[in-house]
Amino acid sequence: MSRFLKGIIVGLGGVAPGLSGSVLLIIFGLYQKTLDALGTLFTRFKKNVTFLLPLVAGMFLGVLLFSKLIDFLLGNFEMPTRFCFLGLILGTLPMVWREVRKEGFKPVYYAVIVVAAGLGFWFFTVNPNAFPQVTDPTLLQSVLLGVAVAATAIIPGVDPAVFLSTLGFYEMYVGALANLEWGILLPMVVGLAIGAVAISFGMSLLFKRWYTATFSVIFGIFLSMIPNMLSDNCVLGWNGVSVLSLALVVVGFGVSFFLGDLEKNLQRLGWKK
DSSP: OHHHHHHHHHHHTTTSTTOOHHHHHHHTTOHHHHHHHHHTTTTTHHHHHHHHHHHHHHHHHHHHHHHHHHHHHHHHSHHHHHHHHHHHHHHHHHHHHHHHHTTOOOTHHHHHHHHHHHHHHIIIIISTTSSOOOSSOOHHHHHHHHHHHHHHHHSTTOOHHHHHHHHTOHHHHHHHHHHTOHHHHHHHHHHHHHHHHHHHHHHHHHHHHHHHHHHHHHHHHHHHHGGGGSOTTOOOOSSHHHHHHHHHHHHHHHHHHHHHTHHHHHHHTTSOO
């Protein structure tokens, strides 16, 4: 039941701009376990399915529950909503930084972070339309869309909207979901399944062999995507909306910072021994 409820919250990361489901899995202490379960799905099938089923079911329900809410908030209160999510993302930075340093950290990894952040900034911000948008996909492109969606779910900090837009898949993805275009969705599901297992297996190997280097690259990419949280409509001024937006940055930061070290923060408040 606990994994199901956490899965519902993780589903928020699948629809909220900039809020990665994988980062929420890290906050809940489920990221590595989920990677291992997906990466060894067929070698310990019963055990892995028992672990994954409530989590995936919760994520699916979370996407359904939050998608309309996020769509409504972005459509009617875009600036406060985006600033709130900006706060949520900024509040996760200390937690992700702890993950980077968890198994030893050398000064050379600062260079790795800077290079990854620079490449990510160029790719996602300076050159966001590196590939033309796909409107009439082939079977292979539909499968690759599923693989790309899997990547955004598994690699921490990767914003699905930004990543898919850069690859030219976003409009196709949104249109296929909105219009239930099964000719695109069914191959996408196949790609999603293949990508989830393959990418999880690859990430597990990278973490086992080069944990700090891998997480340094991820952290750099994570940093590079933060500027994309705010759209051209998010311009601060001397008005109530701006005051509310700045307040929501603080609230969002506080919530995600608190969740980032939940056990210790509960102990500090005397709510848990």
